[in-house]
Amino acid sequence: MAKELKELTLREENYSQWYNDLVVKAGLAENSAVRGCMVIKPYGYAIWEKMQRVLDQMFKDTGHENAYFPLFIPKSFFSKEAHHVEGFAKECAVVTHYRLKNDPEGKGVVVDPAARLEEELIVRPTSETIIWNTYKNWIQSYRDLPILCNQWANVVRWEMRTRLFLRTAEFLWQEGHTAHETKEEAMAEARKMIHVYADFAEKWMGLPVIIGHKSDSERFAGADDTLTIEAMMQDGKALQSGTSHFLAQNFAKAFDVQFTNREGKLDYVWASSWGVSTRLMGALIMAHSDNNGLVLPPRLAPIQVVLIPIYKGAEELGRISTRLDEIAAGLKAKGISVKIDARDNVRTGFKFAEYELKGVPVRLAMGPRDFAAGTVELMRRDTLEKETVSQEGVDALIERLLDEIQENIYRKALAFRDSMITKVDTYDEFKRVLDEKGGFLLAHWDGTPETEERIKAETKATIRCIPVDAPQEEGMCIISGKPSHRRVIFARSY
Template sequence: MAKELKELTRREENYSQWYNDLVVKAGLAENSAVRGCMVIKPYGYAIWEKMQRALDQMFKDTGHENAYFPLFIPKSFFSKEAHHVEGFAKECAVVTHYRLKNDPEGKGVIVDPDAELEEELIVRPTSETIIWNTYKNWIQSYRDLPVLCNQWANVVRWEMRTRLFLRTAEFLWQEGHTAHATREEAMEEARRMIHVYQDFAENWMGVPVIVGHKSENERFAGAEDTLTIEALMQDGKALQSGTSHFLGQNFAKAFDVQFVNREGKLDYVWATSWGVSTRLMGALIMAHSDNNGLVLPPKLAPIQVVMIPIYKGPEELAAIREKLGAIAAELKQRGISVKLDDRDNVRSGFKFAEYELKGVPVRLAMGPRDLAGGTIELVRRDTLAKETVPQEGLADRIEGLMTEIQQNIFDKALKFRESMITRVDTYDEFKRVLDEKGGFVLAHWDGTVETEVAIKEQTKATIRCIPVDAPEEEGACIYSGRPSHRRVLFARSY
């Protein structure tokens, strides 16, 4: 493990390589035999499961139910919503045949040319089309509304340049798809769900986010409005961490989903969709971790407390193990996950480094002297502070530490984020801040796509969002000089 840590690229030397090293060496994920796809390893998947459980309960608490829809979507469905197909056409994987056969020349198997599908199937990049075709059968009257469905699934977007968790050809996510009787109800749903994501990011992941509207150019394909949560990573780049879309009646009209309203008239349904993905794993890693490895907030850590006995023989081990076992039982009663690592084939120093790398929030170590003296060594992963504390009252202390560490991780990330928000009034200042400091830049924009595209082409910075709490403020666009009514949030991003 010391060798593994030695080989962990330092964050300040090469942030991108540090991230890749950390994902692999901490046992979160690895590249698979399929180009652009990943294997999520048990430790990484345990974090994702904790995310999933928390979010799933939040969805159910807001009235949503889980369902499942097909992986394959008929190609014709994508032709029905022009903006949608334009937005996803270049990322789609297409199934054209349904059978293989042995190669007559004895070279393995080949695609059977006689097994061509009448209509090609798209491996879902997102499920709006198949779901709205289904909703047509579910909805006839206002009494059938709202429909509040979520699905946990995998999707495929054929990315050429991939990075574990952040951008892969196949990834895991949830996608909510709701149907409503009125515009106002659908818009309220879109707002509600972006704040659910904000709650999760800040109170579970410890990642502060800015909530805002995407510019028209950056909206989801087929949406009338897209809300986003934008997080800032430690290298000063932004990461879009969740989106919620008000789809208007676009998909209802494309798939002819009408209902009889309270006035007895036919109307088209109003829609939303919203989702977060395993990209959140990337945000979790990049927002908090350091040169010793992961730093995990206790709420999402698969192991919240690790116990390491330090001993010379089987008798010492037995006595220490018995004491640690009693402490572990008390912690587990309080809902704290504990691992007692009494492996005898690796040194304690190796274990210390391993659990630092894996981001375990609290490490306890006990030797014969501690056992005799009623003490134990405690190390916090967030600060690496080490102290010797009494065994008496330890469970209370650790229970309090879970809350304290969770808050400290958030506060540290928030302090960094606030220090990396810069207001600028000129284009030269804008470019200088991006190059020398990075982070979020608040600047005036004239609202046009051409200005947005020009700035992106020249600086690689995009409008991350128009913050929901952005006050009206008269000014001049940093690029064109034309009038602007509020500042928007720019950044370079993942």
């Protein structure tokens, strides 16, 4: 493990390589035999499961129900909403045949040319089209509304340049799809869900986010409005961490989903959709971790406390293990996840380094002297501080400490994020700050896609969002000099 840590690229030397090393060496994920796809390993999946469990309950608490819709979508469905197909056409994987056969020349198997599908199927890049085709059968009257569905699924977006968790050809996510009687209800749903995401990011991930609207050119294909939560990574780049879309009546009109309203007239249904993905895993890693490995917020850590006996011989191990079992029982009774590592085939130093690498929030170690003195050595992963504490009442101490670590991780990320927000008033200043510091740049923009595209082409910075709480502030666009009524947030991003 010491060798593993030594081979972990330093964060300040090469942030991108540090991230890749950490994902692999901490046992979160690895590249698969399929180009652009990943294998999520058990430790990484355990974090995702915790995320999933919390979010799923948050959705249910806001009235949503889980359902499941097909992975395959008829190609013709994508032709019905012009903006939607344009937005996803270049990323779609297409199924053209349904059967293989043995190669007549004995070279394995080949696609059977006689088994071509009458209509090609698109492997789900997102589910608006298949779901709205289904909703047509579910909705006849205003009494059938609202429909508040969510599904946990995988999607495929054919990416050529990939990075574990952040951008892969196949990834896991949830997608909510709701149908409403009025425009106001659908817009309220989109706003509500982006705040659910922000609440999860800040209270569970320890990740401060900015809520805002996407510009017209950056919003979801087929939406009238896209809300986003934007987070800041330690290298000064932004990461879009969740989106919620007001779809207006676009998909209802595309799939002819009408209902009889309260006045007895036919009207098209109003809609929203919203989603987060395993990209949140990337955010969790990049926002908090250090050169010793992962730093996990306790609320999402698969193992919150690891207990390590230090011993010579079976007799010492037996006595110490009995005491650690008692401590573990007290912790488990408080709902804290615990692991006792009594392996005898690796050294104690290896175990210490391994759990630091894996980001376990609290480590307890007990040797013969600790046992005799009624103490235990405690180390917290967020600060790497050690102290010797009494075994008596250690479960209550750790319960408080886990909350303190959770809050400390958030405060540290918030202080960093706030330090990376810079107001700029000229294009020269914009480019200088972007190159020398990075982070979020608050700048005036004239609202035109031409200016937005020029900035993106020349600097690789995009408008991350127009903050929902952006104050009215008169100014001039940093490029065109035209009037601007508020600042928007630019950044380079993942």
